[in-house]
Amino acid sequence: MEFITKSEEETKNILLDILNINPLENKALIFVLEGELGAGKTTFTKGLEDVLKIKIKSPTFNIVKKYEIDYKGFKNFYHLDFYRVDNIKGLDFEDIILNKENLIFIEWGSKVIESIPDFAKWIYFSYLDKDKRKILYESN
Ligand SMILES: Nc1ncnc2c1ncn2[C@@H]1O[C@H](COP(=O)(O)OP(=O)(O)O)[C@@H](O)[C@H]1O
Ligand SMILES: [Mg+2]
Numbered sequence: 001m002e003f004i005t006k007s008e009e010e011t012k013n014i015l016l017d018i019l020n021i022n023p024l025e026n027k028a029l030i031f032v033l034e035g036e037l038g039a040g041k042t043t044f045t046k047g048l049e050d051v052l053k054i055k056i057k058s059p060t061f062n063i064v065k066k067y068e069i070d071y072k073g074f075k076n077f078y079h080l081d082f083y084r085v086d087n088i089k090g091l092d093f094e095d096i097i098l099n100k101e102n103l104i105f106i107e108w109g110s111k112v113i114e115s116i117p118d119f120a121k122w123i124y125f126s127y128l129d130k131d132k133r134k135i136l137y138e139s140n
Contacts (some may be wrong), residue, residue, distance in 0.1 A: 002134065002135070003136075003137075005132070005133050005135060006131055007131055012043065012044065014044065014135050015044050016051065018123065019048075022139065025100070026100055027097075028098065028101075028102040028103070029074070029103050030116075030117065030121065031106070031121050031122075033106065033125065034109065034110055034124050035124060035126055035127075038127060039127050039133060044135070045079060048077065052069045054067045054077065063081060064079070064091060069103070077102075078104045079104075080109075081107040082107065082109060085111070086111045088112050088115045093115055122137075123136070
């Protein structure tokens with residue numbers, strides 16, 4: 001599916017569409033968000049704030065932010081951003097990705113591609129114009 005959004009709000013709404021078409025499986029639900037700086041990855045993630053009733057802060061300086069949630073059986077939301085690092089050292093990454101109570105969004109996951117499991121779902125963002133972004137999602 002390809003979406004063109006014309007505002008931050010529209011990008012946040014696409015998040016709900018994508019979340020809803022993914023049935024629950026017996027593992028973590030992982031989305032890897034790819035695209036240049038400013039393409040809208042964090043904005044898209046912030047679409048979760050209302051659904052999960054949390055306030056999302058960019059994890060760029062922390063690499064990982066964990067939020068406690070109660071949503072469709074998910075107990076934790078992990079927001080990871082590998083922009084400043086290129087390895088998963090010190091993160092308990094295996095435990096995080098194998099726990100089916102975890103909903104996980106990963107920015108710059110291509111930097112740690114060898115650690116991303118094959119069941120992760122990839123979403124591609126591109127900058128088209130000042131307020132316009134393209135979001136490409138291929139559900140499997
Ligand atoms: N259609 C749109 N979708 C998402 N962000 C947009 C859009 N139009 C403008 N923006 C702006 O672009 C910037 C996107 O930044 P951000 O989401 O942090 O990108 P990334 O996390 O990919 O680096 C924000 O300042 C946002 O307000
Ligand atoms: Mg970001």
